[in-house]
Amino acid sequence: MGRKRRGITAGLTAGLLGALLAVPVPGVSAGANPGVDASASAVAGVNARKDPVLPRYGTTKIDVRHYALDLTWAPATKRLTGTAKLTIKARQALTSFPLSLHGMSVKGVTTAGQKATFTRSGDRLTIKPHQRITKGTVFTTQISYSGKPKYLFGAEGTSEGWLPTARGAVALGEPVGSMTWFPLNNTPRDKATYLIAVTVPERLTAVSNGRLISNTTSPTGRTWRWKMNKPMAGYLATVAVGDYRRTTMTKQGIRYDSFVAKAASPNKKALKLLPKVIAQQQKWFGPHPFRDAGILVDLPRVRYALETQTRSFFPMFADEMTLVHEVAHQWYGNSVTPATWRDIWLNEGFATYAEWLWTAKHGGPTPAKQLRKHYKTVAWRPAPRGITITTLFSDPVYIRGAMTLQVIRERIGRPAFFKVLRAWAKQNQYGTVSTRDFKALVERISGKQVDDIFRDWLNTPKRPSAKYVK
Ligand SMILES: [Zn+2]
Structure with missing residues (x-):
């Protein structure tokens, strides 16, 4: 889903919002899933019975x-x-x-x-x-x-x-x-x-x-x-x-x-x-x-x-x-x-990163510059994997998601990074995936360990250490 477009919806007038709210609402609510937090996400793998979000x-x-x-x-x-x-x-x-x-x-x-x-x-x-x-x-x-x-x-x-x-x-x-x-x-x-x-x-x-x-x-x-x-x-x-x-x-x-x-x-x-x-x-x-x-x-x-x-x-x-x-x-x-909505950063982080690649290709700032710019300005909460239904399409899902990819790229190098992007698309074509699958692929292709990146950038609802953007 396109993030920029959502922002306009958020600016609807009160009258129109009232009209929208008058239609029947689905059986979801902000408190639908209070028992699950980011720390539980590691076990919410593809075999989990219910969608965590x-x-x-x-x-x-x-x-x-x-x-x-x-x-x-x-x-x-x-x-x-x-x-x-x-x-x-x-x-x-x-x-x-x-x-x-x-x-x-x-x-x-x-x-x-x-x-x-x-x-x-x-x-x-x-x-x-x-x-x-x-x-x-x-x-x-x-x-x-x-x-x-x-x-x-x-x-x-x-x-x-x-x-x-x-x-x-x-x-x-x-x-x-x-x-x-x-x-x-x-x-x-x-x-x-x-x-x-x-x-x-x-x-x-x-x-x-x-x-x-x-x-x-x-x-x-x-x-x-x-x-x-x-x-x-x-x-x-x-x-x-x-x-x-x-x-x-x-x-x-x-x-x-x-x-x-x-x-x-x-x-x-x-x-x-x-x-x-x-x-x-x-x-x-x-x-x-x-x-x-x-x-x-x-x-x-x-x-x-x-x-x-x-x-x-x-x-x-x-x-x-x-x-x-x-x-x-x-x-x-x-x-x-x-496989679950908890991992929607795998959609939105990647699509946002594609915007960064396109921007750089056409004379704009590089993804490295985007990472450092957003490091100063982005909203850090919720962590991309700590979302609920009300924050499913929040900025961190998009921006922190894309920043995570750039941090991975800087850790494993450009050739391995693009190899990962292509292998991810090829090996999982038409299938369903989890964040755990993505981490395993990054580590397999690069031979590098990335526990800290996934913990700090996807699961922790605060700003990661400045060491990542030196
Ligand atoms: Zn999107």
Whole structure:
């Protein structure tokens, strides 16, 4: 997520904030996780059962392999009618399993083709299959639902979910907003491939992740079918319905397919810059992880950009630095995804570092200078790994995260550092990771021990020693 854009949201007028707060809020709160502190983070590895920052969402009982979503959106009534068919592997024997779904009315559920029962409690949809499912079984569950999807005003301080626009809507899901438009295992730990079909009135366009595989008309409207052929975390899924100007091209094996709302700035500079940004980042980080790329620009009520997989979202205008930031997330965050929200610095620190690399490449201060400048001015609390839901997108996650990378670079040297960045992207491609994995990789490639750096820069909520910036 783009940091600069969030700042504008924080400056909303009291009246607008009041309006935002009037919508239903998700079941998260500042005090959701008081028992976990930074010192406990060392044991919160990828096998931890609950997410340390958002413990109410996601389950480790199941592994969703694939989502096939068939959605119809009627702008006149603002109703969404959907069928979600999930291919699931049981990670343990199951008599029931939970998914997340906010609002919407569930019409029926089947598992393995048989009618299943279900209960709802808050954002939780618990499905009880007609018979026990044994561990390791791969099965399908189909959920039919409809209603007026809502958006949430999250405890992290911004709106997310199904966000209305003048002509349609844009769905933005970080961290838990995707549950406003489809039922999912709402944790970044569980990634899956997607087929997203959206039927809208003929005059509108429906955009999603990955590649457009068909676009057909019927008496009910036009159906846009999108295929995300590589695993994607649920928070990176998007649907946008609107009146867009489409720009397509193929360059260096990547299919570019961009959609800019006709009501927004044409974004000609960003459209031209995008392949250049990707080409440069491929030099730093290795091959672009996806065969598709593009930008999506529209005007919902939010002011932040989001790295929706393959096709990042920008509100109104994609400025150069935010474009660099969101493109870097395609490697760090989207292809290589932290298993828990506690490790979100692995997204935001890396994307911020990409901004620093880009700035230096174009005549600005070097990352070494950025480190020393921010050492004098940055907010030190919370430590990047001491975050709660309210500080999920706070400055230290971005700035201290990027500073950590520069401190590592100065310890292990430039060649080893870029080797680490590329190996991190390659070895963990399409997977999920933890901070512990990253530290192990740094030590393996460099042959140097970095305990002190990870302790002082990521886990300690105070300024690290000045010895690091001599
Ligand atoms: Zn970001």
